[in-house]
Amino acid sequence: MxxxxxxxxxxxxxxxxxxxxxxxxxxxxxxxxxxxxxxxxxxxxxxxxxxxxxxxxxxxxxxxxxxxxxxxCGVGPGGGDAAGSGAHRARADGPAGPEGGRLVAREYRAAQAEGADPVLAVMGATGCSRRGALRLIGRARDAGLLTPRHARRRAAGTAR
CATH class of the missing domain: 3.30.390 (Enolase-like; domain 1)
Incomplete structure (x- = not known):
């Protein structure tokens, strides 16, 4: 790049x-x-x-x-912000804590039930970018609030 x-x-x-x-x-x-x-x-x-x-x-x-x-543009350690004002704005990571995870899971499942894009629903509910919404969805999955993205499949007749 x-x-x-x-x-x-x-x-x-x-x-x-x-x-x-x-x-x-x-x-x-x-x-x-x-x-x-x-x-x-x-x-x-x-x-x-x-x-x-x-x-x-x-x-x-x-x-x-x-x-x-x-x-x-000089953002980072020792640099200014992207606009040159000298005060870098921190990005919100979305809703915090267990309540935030429940909000993400609730919006995700509601969108799935309606046949809508669940990521867009989380974006709308949290105000996060697509990347931020995907990060929140991953955290909700890790917390057990959503099913895993890819279910592990076993071949028929094989046991572990």
């Missing part, structure tokens, strides 16, 4: 940065994008992919490139 600056606009102590992003894969696939980094997060202004991205891939693209863009 390559990241390089396009331009920056400053207003007082706030900054908005546009960056070029290029991803090249071993199989020859490529994604080029123009991303905007502000204190509110990352937005993708333009993306070109060869072969084209599915809607699902495009939906998670900004989350996928967020960390490398933050590093390019």
């Amino acid at each position: 390559s990241v390089w600056p396009a331009w920056e606009v400053r207003e007082g102590d706030r900054a908005t940065r546009w960056l070029h992003v290029r991803l090249a894969f071993a199989d020859g696939a490529r994604v080029e994008a123009l991303a905007v980094v502000t204190e509110d997060g990352v937005r993708v202004e333009e993306a070109r992919a060869r072969p084209g991205l599915s809607l699902e891939d495009l939906a998670v693209f900004a989350d996928w490139i967020e960390e490398p863009l933050a590093r390019a």
Whole structure:
């Protein structure tokens, strides 16, 4: 992945940065994008992919490139935040504690029963990104509040 600056606009102590992003894969696939980094997060202004991205891939693209863009903007140990204001905003990990796990499990199962996307339901209930919602769902599974993702299957006639 390559990241390089396009331009920056400053207003007082706030900054908005546009960056070029290029991803090249071993199989020859490529994604080029123009991303905007502000204190509110990352937005993708333009993306070109060869072969084209599915809607699902495009939906998670900004989350996928967020960390490398933050590093390019100096976020991390000794750096400022992505917008240059000097105060990095912490991300919420979603609802905490046992009640949070129960909320995630309840929303997940309700969406499944309605035939809706359970991950989107958890995203809506918690305000988390898709990646954050998947993390919360994993925690709920680990806590035994949801069934395991992949049930282990045994071949017929074999015992352990």
